[in-house]
Amino acid sequence: xxxxxALELIAELQRTIDSTLGPYNEDxxxxxxxxxxxLFEQNQKDVSATVAGENGLFSGVQLRHAALExxxxxLLAYIYNRLQHIKKMRWEFGSVLPSDVKxxxxxxxxxxxxxxxxxxxxxxxxxxxHGGLDLTQDLKPPKTLxxxxxxxxxxxxxxxQDGNIILLKKNSQHFLLRSECExxxxxxxxxxxxxx
Amino acid sequence: MxxxxxxxxxxxxxxxxxxxRLPCKVELPIYRLGYLDTSSTSDDLQPGTxxxxxxxxxxxxxxxxxxxxxxxxPRPYREGYRxxxxxxxxxxxxxxxxxxxxxxxxxxxxxxxxxxxxxMDSSQNAYNEDTTKLTEKLDETEKCLFKxxxxxxxxxxxxxxxxxxxxxxxxxxRSHRKRKRALMDDS
Amino acid sequence: xxxxxxxxxxxxxxxxxxxxxxxxxxxxxxCACKILQYLFQCDQILYTIVPVTGKEELEKxxxxxxxxxxxxxxxxxxxxxxxxxxxxxxESVRFYICDSHRPVDVHNxxxxxxxxxxxKEEEFDELPEYDSLFRDDDSDDDSGNDSxxxxxxxxxxxxxxxxxxxxxxxxxxxxxxxKILFEYNQFSTYGTAASLIxxxxxxxxxxxxxxxxxxxxxxxxxxxxxxKTPRDKYIDDAMALESHVARHNHRGDxxxxxxxxxxxxxxxxxxxxxxLYRHWSLFDSICHSVNLACKFKVWTLKGQKRLxxxxxxxxxxxxxxxxxxxxxxxxxxxxIKQMIQDHMTKYGLTNQDxxxxxxxxxxxxxxKLCASDYVLACxxxxxxxxxxxxxxxxxxxxxxxxxxxxxxxLEKAVELAKKQTQAIVTQVQTFLDMHQVISAGxxxxxxxxxxTMDVKFFSKPQCLMRLARFTLEAHCSVSRNKRAxxxxxVLGAPLDGEQGTTLVxxxxxxxxDDERKNFxxxxxxxxxxxxxxxxxxxxxxxxxMEMKTEDRSKFFDALIxxxx
Numbered sequence: 001x002x003x004x005x006a007l008e009l010i011a012e013l014q015r016t017i018d019s020t021l022g023p024y025n026e027d028x029x030x031x032x033x034x035x036x037x038x039l040f041e042q043n044q045k046d047v048s049a050t051v052a053g054e055n056g057l058f059s060g061v062q063l064r065h066a067a068l069e070x071x072x073x074x075l076l077a078y079i080y081n082r083l084q085h086i087k088k089m090r091w092e093f094g095s096v097l098p099s100d101v102k103x104x105x106x107x108x109x110x111x112x113x114x115x116x117x118x119x120x121x122x123x124x125x126x127x128x129x130h131g132g133l134d135l136t137q138d139l140k141p142p143k144t145l146x147x148x149x150x151x152x153x154x155x156x157x158x159x160x161q162d163g164n165i166i167l168l169k170k171n172s173q174h175f176l177l178r179s180e181c182e183x184x185x186x187x188x189x190x191x192x193x194x195x196x
Numbered sequence: 197m198x199x200x201x202x203x204x205x206x207x208x209x210x211x212x213x214x215x216x217r218l219p220c221k222v223e224l225p226i227y228r229l230g231y232l233d234t235s236s237t238s239d240d241l242q243p244g245t246x247x248x249x250x251x252x253x254x255x256x257x258x259x260x261x262x263x264x265x266x267x268x269x270p271r272p273y274r275e276g277y278r279x280x281x282x283x284x285x286x287x288x289x290x291x292x293x294x295x296x297x298x299x300x301x302x303x304x305x306x307x308x309x310x311x312x313x314x315x316m317d318s319s320q321n322a323y324n325e326d327t328t329k330l331t332e333k334l335d336e337t338e339k340c341l342f343k344x345x346x347x348x349x350x351x352x353x354x355x356x357x358x359x360x361x362x363x364x365x366x367x368x369x370r371s372h373r374k375r376k377r378a379l380m381d382d383s
Numbered sequence: 384x385x386x387x388x389x390x391x392x393x394x395x396x397x398x399x400x401x402x403x404x405x406x407x408x409x410x411x412x413x414c415a416c417k418i419l420q421y422l423f424q425c426d427q428i429l430y431t432i433v434p435v436t437g438k439e440e441l442e443k444x445x446x447x448x449x450x451x452x453x454x455x456x457x458x459x460x461x462x463x464x465x466x467x468x469x470x471x472x473x474e475s476v477r478f479y480i481c482d483s484h485r486p487v488d489v490h491n492x493x494x495x496x497x498x499x500x501x502x503k504e505e506e507f508d509e510l511p512e513y514d515s516l517f518r519d520d521d522s523d524d525d526s527g528n529d530s531x532x533x534x535x536x537x538x539x540x541x542x543x544x545x546x547x548x549x550x551x552x553x554x555x556x557x558x559x560x561x562k563i564l565f566e567y568n569q570f571s572t573y574g575t576a577a578s579l580i581x582x583x584x585x586x587x588x589x590x591x592x593x594x595x596x597x598x599x600x601x602x603x604x605x606x607x608x609x610x611k612t613p614r615d616k617y618i619d620d621a622m623a624l625e626s627h628v629a630r631h632n633h634r635g636d637x638x639x640x641x642x643x644x645x646x647x648x649x650x651x652x653x654x655x656x657x658x659l660y661r662h663w664s665l666f667d668s669i670c671h672s673v674n675l676a677c678k679f680k681v682w683t684l685k686g687q688k689r690l691x692x693x694x695x696x697x698x699x700x701x702x703x704x705x706x707x708x709x710x711x712x713x714x715x716x717x718x719i720k721q722m723i724q725d726h727m728t729k730y731g732l733t734n735q736d737x738x739x740x741x742x743x744x745x746x747x748x749x750x751k752l753c754a755s756d757y758v759l760a761c762x763x764x765x766x767x768x769x770x771x772x773x774x775x776x777x778x779x780x781x782x783x784x785x786x787x788x789x790x791x792x793l794e795k796a797v798e799l800a801k802k803q804t805q806a807i808v809t810q811v812q813t814f815l816d817m818h819q820v821i822s823a824g825x826x827x828x829x830x831x832x833x834x835t836m837d838v839k840f841f842s843k844p845q846c847l848m849r850l851a852r853f854t855l856e857a858h859c860s861v862s863r864n865k866r867a868x869x870x871x872x873v874l875g876a877p878l879d880g881e882q883g884t885t886l887v888x889x890x891x892x893x894x895x896d897d898e899r900k901n902f903x904x905x906x907x908x909x910x911x912x913x914x915x916x917x918x919x920x921x922x923x924x925x926x927x928m929e930m931k932t933e934d935r936s937k938f939f940d941a942l943i944x945x946x947x
Contacts, residue, residue: 001232002253010211017208019371042228059226059257059264066256073205080206092366101372143361146427148420150779164401165450166431171775172448173432175423178363188365188373194358195786 002039002067005031006074013081021085024106029075036071039064086113090120091136094183137182147178149190158184209336217248220258220265311338319345323353384495385504386479389584393479393501394422401429402454405444405461407482407923408436408778409609409845410761412459414578414602415481417785418595419456422585434778435460437921438469445470452476459483459577460923465490467497481580483606484923485572489516489564501584506574511563518556570900571925573611578602579620586627593631593647598785600624600649600742601761604754607739609762609845610852610890613899614735621740625651628742647746647787654741655720658804659756662797665704665711665719666694671804673853674736677860682812693730697722750790760784760796763803766843806837807850811857820858820872823939825946826889828873829854830935833880841876842886844927850874851890859893868894871903873942875935883932890926901926910941 005028016022043064046057086109089097095117097105105113125132155168160180168174168189174181184190204210226241233247241247249257249265257264318330319342327346331339354360386392402423406416416432423430431452433444441460449455449470455478457466462482468490472478480491481501491498493513582599585591603624607617628649657675660668669690670681679693680686694704699722703711715722720738727737743753752760765781772780783789784796810831814820820829831838841847851874859867871892878886889903904925911918916934930938 001250007211007215010208014208014212020368020375056225057227058262059224060229062262062264063226063229063253063257066253069256070252074211077206077208077211081208089368092368093372098372100376140361140363146424146429147363148424163451167447167450169433169447171434171773171779173420173430173779175420175428175430182363185363186366186369188369191365192363194362 002063003032003035003070003074005035006071006078009078010074013078017081017085020101021082021089021104023104024082024109026106029078032071032075036068039068039071043068082109083112087116089113090116092186094136094187095121137179139182142178145178146175147181148193148195149174149176149181149185150193151189152191153189155184155189214252214255215250217250218254219246219268220249220254221246221268222265224262224264226264312341315342316345318342320349322346323349384493384498385500385502385507387504389501389580390587392499394584394588396477397428397454397456397479398426399428400454401452402431402456403445403448403452404430404432404456404458405435405441406432406778407459408434408765408774409459410605410758410765410781411483411576411578411602413761413765413778413782413785414598414605415458415576415581417598417782418578418581418585419458421592421595422581422588422590425590434775436774437923438464439921442469445472449476454479456480457482462487462491462500462502463923463925464488467491467494472497481577482923483573483575483577483611485574486568486570489567493517501580503575503580509567511567515563516560565905569905570902571904572898572900573606575620576602576606576612579624582627591627591631593649594787596624596627596631597647597649597742597744597787600628600744600754601757601785604741605758605762608755608758609848610899613897614739615897618740621651621742624742625740645747647744650743650745652741652743653720653738654743654753654755655723656737656739656755659759659797659801661708661751661753661756663708663801664706665699665708666701667705668708671801671808673856675732676808677853677856678730678732678736680857680860682815682857683861689730693726696729697726744787746787747790750787750793752793756797756800759800759804760793762845763800764792764796766803766840766846767799768839768843803840803846806840807846807853809837810835810841810850811853814854815857815861820854822864822870823943825943826871826873827855827858827867828875828939830875830885831877833877838877842878844886844888844922844924847874847876847886847888847927848890850876851888855890855893868892873903877932878929884929885932885935886927886929888927906942906945910938910945913945914938914941916941 009025009028009032012022012025012028043061046061050057050061086105089101090113093101097113102110120135124135127133151168151170151172151174154170158166158168160166161177166174166176168184173193174190181190185192222241222243222245225243228239230236230238230240232249233241233245235247236245254265254267258267315334315338318327322330327342331342334342351360404416404419406412420430420432422428431448433448435441435444441457441464445455449472453476455472455476457478457480459482461478461480462484463486465488466472466478466480470478474497476497478498479501480487480498485506487500487502487507489511491500492507492510493516576599578599579602582591582595585595603617603620606612606620607614612620628651632649656672657665657668658672663671669675669679676682679690681690691701694701699715699719703715708716723732723737724734727733741754743751744757745751761781761784764784765777767777767780780792784793787793813835814829820827831841841850851872854874855872858872869892871890873887873889875885875887878884887907889901889907891899891901891903904920907918907926907928908920910916911920911928911930914934914937916938917931918934918938919929922928
């Protein structure tokens with residue numbers, strides 16, 4: 001069937017989109033491009049034959065053209081949806097991706113992530129009064145200045161804004177500035193303890 | 197849905213929807229594309245051949261100007277099925293009829309109307325329950341609606357018990373960890 | 384140095400500072416920690432809390448977490464070690480020790496700069512004089528050195544005489560010092576619960592709440608349940624708490640003052656000393672409670688019969704008392720205390736055996752827990768033997784149980800507590816059936832065999848403590864030896880099969896129960912030194928230690944001759 005490989009890409013995306021991103025499927029993408037090239041060449045041949053006077057080739061051209069369009073759509077959707085996911089990762093993982101996640105990105109995707117990172121940083125620096133505004137902070141409206149946290153893993157030393165060094169060791173408990181530990185909570189290093 | 201604005205153009209579910217097949221009959225010969233019909237060995241598709249084509253393909257071949265193939269109404273949407281649906285829409289296993297039933301055939305709106313009541317009811321009242329039994333007979337659109345209802349319900353409960361102020365691990369980080377742990381357990 | 388005014392001497396000092404809190408593994412410490420956390424959160428004092436199981440971990444935790452910290456709080460740990468000597472802090476660091484372990488190391492008591500003791504000074508009536516322990520030796524040494532370096536023949540003789548005199552003087556003083564120290568350190572006991580001290584701090588600052596009262600209640604009860612404080616001391620503390628309970632739970636009788644059922648309500652009452660009976664069947668509970676089980680000797684046929692008789696006489700159908708207490712007929716359920724008290728004298732039970740002034744907490748409709756059950760649930764979680772959970776995991780889960788919204792985990796903990804209690808009773812029964820409690824002359828001893836069922840439970844100190852006490856009482860109740868009540872007990876449980884280690888505990892004789900003074904700490908140390916046994920005295924409770932199983936016999940020989 002036509003455009004089958006392209007559909008594979010989409011189906012694969014659909015399977016993995018809810019968890020983490022799978023590896024960029026360069027192989028299948030190349031297959032799709034090859035199929036498109038073959039379709040295009042066949043169409044050109046038929047078109048020049050028609051110009052030369054042959055009849056009845058139009059239906060085939062129409063069909064192949066539809067397949068070309070379909071392939072293009074699938075490829076673009078594949079890339080576009082992956083980019084959306086990578087963009088989201090910047091907000092969820094932070095500016096540095098875990099190495100195994102990064103390994104799944106294609107070369108251009110890594111570049112794109114880097115550029116997005118830089119743009120976001122530049123933008124955040126340009127807004128707000130004093131040296132910018134961190135948009136990744138306070139995603140939920142804060143209720144208290146300080147919060148109680150528990151350490152979920154051995155994370156090593158952590159330097160607070162006032163220069164203190166705190167050792168984040170598994171199962172130790174701390175009372176810290178909310179703004180300082182929000183990122184660590186989102187990264188799963190700390191657990192926020194709320195008293196009901 | 198066929199209007200290809202930006203949202204739909206990149207939409208995964210729309211691409212999958214338009215992959216559903218329709219029974220078609222070839223009206224004009226299509227040369228050198230005989231391999232589309234797996235039941236014949238001929239090089240070309242001859243007029244009168246009956247075969248199932250994907251929606252996107254059928255649409256390109258069946259415009260008002262040129263009638264290269266003619267399209268029949270797919271079975272689940274024909275009279276007979278519509279009668280079943282009017283009788284009691286709630287018992288039909290839509291997933292079996294096609295996972296993209298509604299978006300594929302928006303014609304059967306009455307059925308949707310009847311079912312939506314039950315879906316909404318259960319999505320608003322099934323708190324802390326295993327909902328797989330409820331959702332397995334639903335079409336993708338219905339599943340989305342059910343999920344939306346559940347999210348609303350859960351968010352409300354969390355707000356009531358003051359859990360909304362709790363900062364949590366990012367969803368992506370969490371699933372990444374889980375996958376890593378699963379990998380470690382396997383090895 | 385003792386702090387007289389906790390608020391000025393302690394709390395005001397740490398206000399706006401970052402503090403490190405080191406917490407030991409017992410329920411009282413957990414409660415005290417919880418109270419402190421509440422206060423710190425009120426005043427936005429930044430803290431780091433690290434649980435420590437023993438002296439080694441204490442050192443490690445300090446080294447790891449001390450960077451930039453000027454204030455360190457010890458909860459139920461640290462008093463018995465010379466903290467300044469052991470931890471080598473910078474001069475600006477202050478240690479605050481809130482520890483119920485006694486004796487407190489004399490260096491901690493007399494260090495006026497770096498060590499502050501959050502304890503009640505009036506409890507220290509046997510404290511040695513400063514001058515009998517410390518004197519300015521440096522000047523002596525200096526002059527001695529001078530005399531050495533500046534030996535001049537003419538003056539030499541006079542110096543010699545003086546030096547000899549000085550040396551003799553010093554020797555006598557040293558001997559005297561050793562004696563005084565030995566007397567001071569001889570017995571391990573316990574002072575006021577850390578949680579009660581912390582609660583009183585909160586109260587003085589008008590920051591006490593009903594929840595904090597409950598935490599103090601649980602801490603004080605923990606001391607009693609684990610046989611740390613004698614009954615009289617417990618009752619004193621309970622009475623002090625009763626006034627706080629009354630203050631916080633006083634509501635007028637009129638309708639307007641009724642508070643929501645979901646609020647915590649604490650009630651002071653005479654509580655039956657029956658283990659977990661509200662969550663068990665009455666019959667099971669009686670069989671698993673130290674006092675009643677030993678009075679009836681429930682592990683003998685005769686004892687079972689007497690227990691049945693007792694129940695029958697009370698008018699308590701067997702079918703009722705063998706089903707879950709919560710499903711018992713409500714009239715029986717409500718009158719149970721009165722019924723037992725009415726019929727106990729005939730069976731040789733006294734009021735002291737049956738009831739104790741205690742507290743219970745209620746919130747919501749179905750959550751009613753008495754303080755002792757709460758302690759058992761909490762300690763069972765703290766000493767959970769699940770292999771997948773580390774000690775610190777257990778510490779946090781136990782801390783969560785003290786948060787009263789966690790009803791589900793509390794229910795689980797109660798089940799765990801039942802299992803622990805059952806293991807204890809089964810082990811006691813094995814000891815008695817196999818005659819494994821043996822008199823070594825000056826003391827009794829028993830060892831749990833490797834590979835016994837539930838042996839893992841007893842690798843934890845508090846559970847081992849309860850087992851030891853249950854064993855001793857059970858043994859005394861059946862023993863024909865008149866001296867049994869005057870003998871202490873040493874109990875050993877396999878700790879780590881691979882490393883071949885045993886956990887050993889010593890408890891004082893029942894006869895001296897009014898004081899609960901434990902002399903095994905020093906005795907263990909001496910016996911270990913004299914035989915070169917490989918022992919580890921890591922626990923904050925000196926009467927608990929680890930030893931290599933191979934060294935057992937020579938260690939015991941030494942212990943026998945030492946105590947004879």
